[in-house]
Amino acid sequence: MVIPGGVDGHCHVAQVTGRFRTLDDYRTTSTAALWGGTTTIIDFGIPRDAQESPLDAVLNKKRLAAESRCDVALHGSVVSWDETVPWQLEQLAAEGVRSVKMYTTNRGSTMADGDTILKVMREMVRLDGLTYIHAEHDPIIADCTEQHAADGRIGIDHLHSTRPELAEEISVKETLAMAEYTGAPVYFVHQSTPARWIWSPRPAGAARWPTPRRVRTT
16 A cells, blocks of 8 residues: 655744744754655745845745755745835745745734735735735734733743634734735634634635644643
C-alpha cells in the first residue's frame, strides 16, 4: 500500500516576530515533518521589521528553505501598505506565491491596519489570489493581556483567557465586510470561534473558509 505524503499548509519556521524567534529551522522542521508522514510544508514569508519588504521576506525564506529535507511552499504577508506593494505582489505571484497573510493584531510587529487589509484584498482579486487573515481585535487583546499581567496571570496556562471569543468575533465580522466589499476570497486561520459567523450569511462573490484552533493547556 502506498500512502500519499501529507501537506501541512500552515507552518512557521525560523519565525521572527519582534524580538522573538522560534528555535527551529528548516532542517529540524522538515525532519520532524517527514517522520510524521508530511512531505510538504507551507511556511510564511512575514516581514521581520519595517525594513524588510513582503517580497524580500519570501525570498529570504526561500534561501533558508534550501536546507529543508522535504518540499516547501510559501505564503506571503503584508504588514504595511506603500506604492510598491502591488508590484511586489505581482512578483510574488510570478514566484508561485498567491496567498497573502495579514494579522489584525500584534501591534508593532506583524499587525496590518484596515486600510492595508482592504487594499491587499483588492490586489488578491486582481491576481486571482487568496487572502489569509489572523483575526483578533487588537485593542481587546492588548487590554486583556495587560489586565492579566497586572494580576500576575502570566503563565502559559492563562494564554487562552487572554484571547476572548469576542475579540475574534469583532475582527471576523469586520474582515467579512471588507471581503464582501472587495469580492475577495478570504481564509481565516486557526479559528476557535463558531464557524456560523463565517459560513452564514454568504454574500455572492465573498468566499471564505475557516481553520480550527484549540488553545487549552493543563
